[in-house]
Amino acid sequence: MTSHAPADPARRVFRMPEDLANQIAAGEVVERPASALKELIENAIDAGATHIKVDIEEGGLRLLRVTDDGSGMSEADAIAAMERHATSKLRSADDLFRISTLGFRGEALPSIASVSRFEMVTKLHGALEGIRLRVEGGGQPVVEPAGCPAGTQITIRDLFFNTPARLKFLKTRGTEVKHCIEAVQHLALARPEVGFTVVSEGRTVLDWPAVADRAGRIFSYFGRPDADQIHPTEVAVLGPVSASGFIGEPSLSRRTSAQVITFVNGRYVRDRLLASAVRVAYQHLVDRARYPVSVLYLELPYDAVDVNAHPMKTEVRFHQPDEAFRAIRRAVSNTLAAAPWVRRAPSFGTTQPTTPEPTGPVAQPLDFAPALSSLSAFDLAPLTHQPARTYRLDRGSERGLSFAPAPERPGPVSRPADAPTHARGFFSALHYLAAFKATYLLAADGDGLVIVDQHAAHERITFEALRLSWKRERLPQQPMLIPAILTFSAVQSAVLEAHLDFFEALGFELEPFGGNDFALKAVPAIFLKARHHKLLQDAIEELAETGQSARVEEAFEAVLSRMACHGSVRAGDNLSHDEVRRLFADLDAVDFGANCPHGRPVWFRMTLAELETRFGRR
Amino acid sequence: MEFVLDTPALLRELFKVKAVASGKSTLPILQHTLIEALEDGTVTFAATDNELTLISSATANVVTPGRIAVRASDFFDMVKSASAPTVRISKSSDGGWVNLDAGAIKARFASADPLEYPALVRLPEKPSIVIPTAQFTRVMDRAIISVSTDDGRPNLTGALTKLSADGTFTMVATDGHRLSHVSTKIANFEGDPGALATGVIIPKRGLAELRRTIDSTEPELGIEVSGSNVIFGYGATQLSIRLIDASFPDFNRVIPAEKPERRAEVSRTELLQYARIANMKVGSGNEKKMVRLELDPQNSALIISSNTKDCEFSATVDAVYSGKSVKAGYNPSYFTELLPVLPGDKLFVEMIDALSPTIIRETEGEDGDDSLFIVMPMRL
Numbered sequence: 002m003t004s005h006a007p008a009d010p011a012r013r014v015f016r017m018p019e020d021l022a023n024q025i026a027a028g029e030v031v032e033r034p035a036s037a038l039k040e041l042i043e044n045a046i047d048a049g050a051t052h053i054k055v056d057i058e059e060g061g062l063r064l065l066r067v068t069d070d071g072s073g074m075s076e077a078d079a080i081a082a083m084e085r086h087a088t089s090k091l092r093s094a095d096d097l098f099r100i101s102t103l104g105f106r107g108e109a110l111p112s113i114a115s116v117s118r119f120e121m122v123t124k125l126h127g128a129l130e131g132i133r134l135r136v137e138g139g140g141q142p143v144v145e146p147a148g149c150p151a152g153t154q155i156t157i158r159d160l161f162f163n164t165p166a167r168l169k170f171l172k173t174r175g176t177e178v179k180h181c182i183e184a185v186q187h188l189a190l191a192r193p194e195v196g197f198t199v200v201s202e203g204r205t206v207l208d209w210p211a212v213a214d215r216a217g218r219i220f221s222y223f224g225r226p227d228a229d230q231i232h233p234t235e236v237a238v239l240g241p242v243s244a245s246g247f248i249g250e251p252s253l254s255r256r257t258s259a260q261v262i263t264f265v266n267g268r269y270v271r272d273r274l275l276a277s278a279v280r281v282a283y284q285h286l287v288d289r290a291r292y293p294v295s296v297l298y299l300e301l302p303y304d305a306v307d308v309n310a311h312p313m314k315t316e317v318r319f320h321q322p323d324e325a326f327r328a329i330r331r332a333v334s335n336t337l338a339a340a341p342w343v344r345r346a347p348s349f350g351t352t353q354p355t356t357p358e359p360t361g362p363v364a365q366p367l368d369f370a371p372a373l374s375s376l377s378a379f380d381l382a383p384l385t386h387q388p389a390r391t392y393r394l395d396r397g398s399e400r401g402l403s404f405a406p407a408p409e410r411p412g413p414v415s416r417p418a419d420a421p422t423h424a425r426g427f428f429s430a431l432h433y434l435a436a437f438k439a440t441y442l443l444a445a446d447g448d449g450l451v452i453v454d455q456h457a458a459h460e461r462i463t464f465e466a467l468r469l470s471w472k473r474e475r476l477p478q479q480p481m482l483i484p485a486i487l488t489f490s491a492v493q494s495a496v497l498e499a500h501l502d503f504f505e506a507l508g509f510e511l512e513p514f515g516g517n518d519f520a521l522k523a524v525p526a527i528f529l530k531a532r533h534h535k536l537l538q539d540a541i542e543e544l545a546e547t548g549q550s551a552r553v554e555e556a557f558e559a560v561l562s563r564m565a566c567h568g569s570v571r572a573g574d575n576l577s578h579d580e581v582r583r584l585f586a587d588l589d590a591v592d593f594g595a596n597c598p599h600g601r602p603v604w605f606r607m608t609l610a611e612l613e614t615r616f617g618r619r
Numbered sequence: 620m621e622f623v624l625d626t627p628a629l630l631r632e633l634f635k636v637k638a639v640a641s642g643k644s645t646l647p648i649l650q651h652t653l654i655e656a657l658e659d660g661t662v663t664f665a666a667t668d669n670e671l672t673l674i675s676s677a678t679a680n681v682v683t684p685g686r687i688a689v690r691a692s693d694f695f696d697m698v699k700s701a702s703a704p705t706v707r708i709s710k711s712s713d714g715g716w717v718n719l720d721a722g723a724i725k726a727r728f729a730s731a732d733p734l735e736y737p738a739l740v741r742l743p744e745k746p747s748i749v750i751p752t753a754q755f756t757r758v759m760d761r762a763i764i765s766v767s768t769d770d771g772r773p774n775l776t777g778a779l780t781k782l783s784a785d786g787t788f789t790m791v792a793t794d795g796h797r798l799s800h801v802s803t804k805i806a807n808f809e810g811d812p813g814a815l816a817t818g819v820i821i822p823k824r825g826l827a828e829l830r831r832t833i834d835s836t837e838p839e840l841g842i843e844v845s846g847s848n849v850i851f852g853y854g855a856t857q858l859s860i861r862l863i864d865a866s867f868p869d870f871n872r873v874i875p876a877e878k879p880e881r882r883a884e885v886s887r888t889e890l891l892q893y894a895r896i897a898n899m900k901v902g903s904g905n906e907k908k909m910v911r912l913e914l915d916p917q918n919s920a921l922i923i924s925s926n927t928k929d930c931e932f933s934a935t936v937d938a939v940y941s942g943k944s945v946k947a948g949y950n951p952s953y954f955t956e957l958l959p960v961l962p963g964d965k966l967f968v969e970m971i972d973a974l975s976p977t978i979i980r981e982t983e984g985e986d987g988d989d990s991l992f993i994v995m996p997m998r999l
Contacts, residue, residue, distance in 0.1 A: 477909055477948070477997045477998065478999075479998075480796075480974070480996075480997075481796060482793060482796055482797060482873050482976055482995045483870070483873060485771070485772050485795055487771075523998070529796065532769050532770065532771050533769060533771060534769075534771035535771060
């Protein structure tokens with residue numbers, strides 16, 4: 002026994018100090034300012050507030066303040082609330098399965114207080130005076146009496162000041178502001194009876210008055226003109242489950258799923274199952290690569306859903322997932338089926354099951370993966386589209402095709418900039434035959450049939466011009482004679498403001514014009530005829546989405562590819578012979594190998610031999 | 620209801636209404652045209668999509684007066700293939716069906732209840748404003764080219780139309796980058812401009828429909844602003860257009876003050892010809908086209924040039940000019956769209972510098988016309 006050295010005291014099992022436990026819990030609950038904000042607002046709502054004001058400075062890292070006119074707390078309750086697992090909302094384990102309040106874990110306040118300089122000022126209605134409670138990085142609360150209005154005001158300064166590791170993971174201030182605003186919007190969408198104001202850096206970015214019903218709130222959320230294309234759904238009841246909400250016209254579709262918003266018993270959740278129910282209902286109305294716009298509320302008995310699946314409470318577990326799925330799908334699809342505002346897409350002949358589905362005027366999914374972008378467009382093609390399984394498609398390699406009269410196709414990038422060349426490229430040398438469905442251009446070379454998707458082709462050309470402009474050459478810019486005043490949502494304007502230099506480099510001249518308005522004073526000449534407001538909204542959405550994960554360059558290229566879609570001819574546009582010739586010539590000038598915006602094929606070729614095989618001639 | 624009408628006359632009327640009664644409408648009744656046979660021998664054809672309403676009439680042999688509502692495009696397609704000189708249209712006694720009898724062709728169409736048809740706004744017997752058709756179309760043709768197609772800026776998707784009490788008729792249109800300001804003086808104008816005194820915005824689609832159906836042989840055009848619609852009457856046809864409810868931007872601020880010393884007089888046809896060359900596809904580049912104009916007082920010349928990496932082009936035309944040397948670049952399509960609709964062989968070009976708006980002005984407008992076009996130069 003004596004031969005054994007005493008165990009290293011540092012390795013023995015100790016009960017964690019309270020502060021450390023709180024900091025660990027904070028890692029789960031308080032991931033970023035927006036998550037702290039969400040917890041505080043939930044508390045305010047649970048306290049019966051009718052108006053909640055949020056102040057944000059430096060993306061919530063310097064200051065995050067939530068002021069409510071709710072019930073307020075007594076001194077004893079306030080001190081108790083700072084202890085871990087203290088809650089007024091849950092008494093027994095049974096209650097856990099019947100949760101009707103937003104908060105319940107009793108983790109939020111102590112967790113937040115453990116990673117910030119925390120101050121709470123609160124007064125009960127009717128009480129003579131309130132209290133001020135301060136906690137700095139955990140530690141013991143310091144309490145003093147305070148004169149204040151009824152309700153609670155919580156101020157969080159210097160969030161994560163004592164957890165530098167967490168601080169490092171945070172994104173730019175603009176991104177954090179965006180997350181904060183979204184957090185408020187999600188809570189506000191579920192509680193129309195509560196008014197919300199958000200002030201960021203002294204600027205009011207969101208001001209939603211209390212309204213009587215959800216429709217009024219939906220209107221605030223989408224704003225004009227989009228709100229005119231949002232319609233209420235019918236109420237679908239399936240056993241104990243009911244689903245209803247608001248859905249957008251198919252033309253309002255978005256590139257990301259951020260606007261497929263779902264609530265379960267008034268709680269915002271991101272649930273793949275519910276989101277897929279919405280998409281299934283919109284099948285064939287919205288391009289597969291796009292997402293419809295919808296805000297849906299699912300109500301079900303509190304014991305039929307487990308909201309305690311994740312500390313952030315944005316995930317839930319359904320006991321009967323199938324019912325939830327069907328209720329949502331039914332509410333959406335029945336509404337769509339009866340809606341006079343739905344215009345069904347023209348259907349292609351059903352006798353040709355191998356025909357690829359028509360790609361609408363909108364572009365394809367953003368299969369933007371850095372590893373793939375170095376491949377040629379043609380290598381990518383089979384990954385994304387399978388036009389006709391029975392054909393063996395000869396996409397060939399773009400160079401050295403035996404049928405092309407000028408196999409060494411010159412591209413502007415690969416040749417000296419000031420040496421004009423007059424060799425005809427592969428596309429220029431094609432013999433143009435006809436357009437099919439005003440979308441696919443049919444052309445012939447020596448012994449093959451070449452089919453070009455006009456939208457994809459033009460999009461690639463526009464993308465290339467944009468990319469060049471962003472990288473080095475500036476594109477000609479068309480100033481406005483009369484600037485356009487564009488109104489954005491709070492989130493959009495936060496993102497836009499953070500990326501103004503990017504838009505400027507491309508040739509957009511935008512100036513803040515008060516509130517969330519911007520004056521558009523010049524556009525890149527290639528976007529002269531585009532719908533500028535929509536184009537910018539799309540680009541901002543793309544930035545907001547990819548900006549978080551991708552490298553800056555990838556994010557911007559994704560935005561460019563999305564913009565390119567706006568500056569391009571659409572599927573369904575009738576092109577004259579001259580326009581087709583010009584398009585083909587432009588295609589020759591694009592360096593396909595350099596980068597591909599969507600990873601979708603622009604063209605494919607079927608050889609005569611394959612055609613003959615199909616007809617049994619071989 | 621029953622009437623007999625000449626086939627070409629019927630086709631002409633159906634052609635007018637079918638464009639308005641588009642199949643795109645979400646209200647099924649609006650895909651129909653309302654045909655009404657009156658005791659006095661006129662048959663009216665009406666179609667509406669709630670934004671445009673077209674009413675037209677023809678003289679027929681009316682056997683029994685009455686009303687029917689039929690699908691405009693189906694009816695048109697059927698009548699188009701009729702070879703008989705006249706077509707007899709009647710409502711069948713078993714209700715719901717409309718019979719069409721044209722020689723060898725006999726058809727019957729399902730019809731809708733004419734009572735469901737929305738109420739139609741009509742031009743009053745004596746419209747408040749009557750102006751010469753030719754003057755109106757001249758102004759409209761020059762304004763319509765600048766109307767915006769960006770529905771993100773709805774107030775620019777139509778032309779501001781004004782009439783002052785002294786008879787000055789003006790249309791202003793802009794897409795945000797260029798602007799047309801066209802006016803004409805109506806001789807001996809008498810009447811009340813009403814809402815046109817402050818101006819109304821007429822959507823481009825309505826103007827295009829007006830252009831398509833207007834009868835240039837009719838000397839006069841009646842105009843009436845009624846509520847949120849403007850109604851045009853020409854011959855036996857009237858077109859009601861729902862106005863754009865928005866405020867037009869204050870364009871006066873962007874019209875530079877008149878400075879005759881900046882003015883160069885050049886040939887319209889030559890400028891057009893060379894702008895077209897500058898707009899041509901040359902080589903394989905995919906650059907956005909730009910045409911450069913340079914006023915050279917030394918040689919009294921306007922130099923038109925374009926420059927891509929595959930081709931450099933320039934042309935020199937005579938210019939009457941004594942101002943300072945100035946140069947700017949433009950989107951060539953502004954010139955290729957504008958110049959063809961201008962009359963006369965001469966025009967004025969007024970340039971300030973490479974960044975300021977440039978004015979193109981008519982030199983010799985037809986009687987009472989005064990046109991001014993502003994284009995914004997491009998920046999490199």
